[in-house]
Amino acid sequence: MYEPLWYALIASLVVSLLSLVGVFFLSIKEKTLSKILLHLVGFSAGALIGGAFLHLIPEIVEESSGISVFIYLIIGIGVFFILERLIHWHHCHEEICEVHTFTYMNLVGDSIHNFLDGIVIATAFLVDVHLGIVTTIVIIAHELPQEIGDFGVLLHGGWSKGKALFWNFMTAITAIIGALLGFFLSTKIEHFNSFLIPFAAGGFIYIAMSDLIPELHKEQQISKALVHFGFFALGVGLMLAIKLLGVE
Known part of the structure; x- marks a missing residue:
């Protein structure tokens, strides 16, 4: 029974360690880093879309009946929208934010x-x-460009490299706490999995469509936009390959 918990804790630790990746990009010029990040954003968007539609949704549809799966998916999209608004309210509410x-x-x-x-x-x-x-x-694909960006935000705010790395990592290890809570809730609440998996799929779809793809639309040059789309297709392709190869 506890084997999935150990897998989850190890996976959460790996995701948490991504918070330290920003230090490896300090020597890269800002212009070059921006290009790399946009490629990663495209790949991340594809992985999120592919993960949601090719893995999470089909998995739970096989176990559940009725439209509840899609209701939970819509709830996931709505909750992530509200959560994003609440988190960035101060930043978006004022024209000038320190x-x-x-x-x-x-x-x-x-x-x-x-x-x-x-x-x-x-x-x-x-x-x-x-x-x-x-x-x-899927989460790693999304977290990689995000953690690099978050590290840059802290440095831009005047934080030292050491302080930025430490606090970026401290926020990342909340994933481990979440894994423990997720395991507890899944074992104590009946049908919790049937709710959370489509809910998570809705969150993945929202992040890809609302946050990541709009970033790619900012590129005006057709040639570069096609490259970004190529990375998006690569993300979807990875999820499709995993599906077709029978990994799941």
């Missing part, structure tokens, strides 16, 4: 986000080990 203040808002938002990631990872491993692995891959 960078120093926004660094702390960014840490709070990351803590909540990583906490939810942990819950989703644990729940996925309890449904099926392979689904847990796929979910972890």
